[in-house]
Amino acid sequence: MNAHWQGRREGGGRFALWLIRGIGLHLGRPLARLILYPVTLYFFFRRGAERRATRQFYARLQGRPASAWQVMRQFHCYAATTLDRVFLLARGTHGFAIEVEGLETLEALHAEGRGVLLLGAHVGSFEALRALAGRFPQGRLRVLLDKAQTPALTALLESLAPEVGAAVIDASRDPTAIVLALAEATREGALVALLADRARRGEATRMTPFLGVPAPLPTSPWLLAAALDVPVLLCFGLYLGGNRYRLLFEPFADRVTMPRAQRAAALDAALTRFAARLEAIARTYPRNWFNFYDFWQATADATGTGAGAAAGDAGAGADPRGHAGS
Amino acid sequence: MNAQTPAERELAELIVTSLNLEGVSATAIAPDAPLFGGTLGLDSIDALEIALAVSRRYGFQLRSDHPDNRRIFGSLGALAAHIEQQRSVSTA
Numbered sequence: 001m002n003a004h005w006q007g008r009r010e011g012g013g014r015f016a017l018w019l020i021r022g023i024g025l026h027l028g029r030p031l032a033r034l035i036l037y038p039v040t041l042y043f044f045f046r047r048g049a050e051r052r053a054t055r056q057f058y059a060r061l062q063g064r065p066a067s068a069w070q071v072m073r074q075f076h077c078y079a080a081t082t083l084d085r086v087f088l089l090a091r092g093t094h095g096f097a098i099e100v101e102g103l104e105t106l107e108a109l110h111a112e113g114r115g116v117l118l119l120g121a122h123v124g125s126f127e128a129l130r131a132l133a134g135r136f137p138q139g140r141l142r143v144l145l146d147k148a149q150t151p152a153l154t155a156l157l158e159s160l161a162p163e164v165g166a167a168v169i170d171a172s173r174d175p176t177a178i179v180l181a182l183a184e185a186t187r188e189g190a191l192v193a194l195l196a197d198r199a200r201r202g203e204a205t206r207m208t209p210f211l212g213v214p215a216p217l218p219t220s221p222w223l224l225a226a227a228l229d230v231p232v233l234l235c236f237g238l239y240l241g242g243n244r245y246r247l248l249f250e251p252f253a254d255r256v257t258m259p260r261a262q263r264a265a266a267l268d269a270a271l272t273r274f275a276a277r278l279e280a281i282a283r284t285y286p287r288n289w290f291n292f293y294d295f296w297q298a299t300a301d302a303t304g305t306g307a308g309a310a311a312g313d314a315g316a317g318a319d320p321r322g323h324a325g326s
Numbered sequence: 327m328n329a330q331t332p333a334e335r336e337l338a339e340l341i342v343t344s345l346n347l348e349g350v351s352a353t354a355i356a357p358d359a360p361l362f363g364g365t366l367g368l369d370s371i372d373a374l375e376i377a378l379a380v381s382r383r384y385g386f387q388l389r390s391d392h393p394d395n396r397r398i399f400g401s402l403g404a405l406a407a408h409i410e411q412q413r414s415v416s417t418a
């Protein structure tokens with residue numbers, strides 16, 4: 001249960017993805033969605049680690065183990081959003097019903113020419129957020145993604161929308177080049193989006209209560225926010241079923257400061273707030289939880305829901321109050 | 327340890343003050359020792375802060391697409407040499 005997410009091979013493979021793309025673009029979305037049922041069954045029966053991770057998530061969310069039905073719905077939701085990436089990239093938001101909340105703040109900051117850091121998570125569809133790029137001038141939305149983690153999917157999606165691919169800052173590059181590229185983008189007034197819920201191998205984390213149990217959350221997004229000195233917004237592209245998505249933008253901090261002397265406490269304060277928002281999103285939209293690995297790492301008790309399981313290293317200053325599983 | 331050139335010494339002081347490295351003496355940063363991941367314990371975010379401080383002090387940007395970034399950020403000596411070179415280019 002303690003496998004790192006980077007160790008999981010990409011599911012499906014290149015041929016299956018190209019097949020899905022062909023069927024999707026030629027037969028249309030309603031017919032293509034029929035593929036989701038066998039895909040769901042394939043994942044349910046063949047990807048044990050993902051199945052166990054989903055059960056663990058629901059155990060912590062609802063205080064009782066997930067049913068097989070819940071797990072399958074989770075995989076179906078994930079497969080549906082993955083298929084929709086093909087349509088969102090090939091045809092934009094046409095045919096989708098996308099609600100947007102909180103875009104005003106983002107547009108106001110952008111109008112001032114300020115760079116913005118958008119922090120998301122592996123919840124719902126990042127692609128639905130990228131579809132928003134059309135509302136901003138060319139090149140104004142940059143996304144930090146690890147092209148090496150899902151090479152087949154990356155190649156497929158970039159073939160559909162090369163300009164979207166060009167907006168990606170590749171996270172598998174040299175770390176110094178990445179942070180300099182992020183600084184260049186925000187200096188030019190770009191919106192830079194990255195996912196702040198998973199640490200890469202060897203990246204620093206702090207144990208932060210999530211659903212009542214400390215989970216290792218990466219610290220670099222917050223140190224980066226402080227170094228870039230830009231406003232931070234949280235963003236989530238949530239799949240509501242059918243053809244409906246809801247994009248949420250929430251102002252998080254006008255600026256993040258991480259004084260070196262009080263860095264641990266400042267990090268824990270930001271991470272605890274972030275985890276609380278992530279938890280609220282996970283509770284409201286549980287089927288959008290797409291962290292299919294042991295999110296809590298090294299916490300052996302997969303059914304723990306309360307204080308008993310939360311006895312791990314919570315980090316200096318972290319406050320587990322109000323996060324006990326219900 | 328004390329073989330810093332004046333340019334290296336100036337950069338070392340900039341690094342120590344901009345990163346607020348308490349307990350680290352600028353003169354103790356060896357010109358050829360690794361800046362990152364070594365005994366100084368600096369990471370890529372620190373590299374960003376150094377790059378920002380360099381641009382404020384010297385008025386030019388360290389670019390993300392420079393092919394020699396790994397070498398340039400490899401040591402105090404390499405970074406100081408790169409800064410010298412860039413400054414002579416921009417003032418020429």
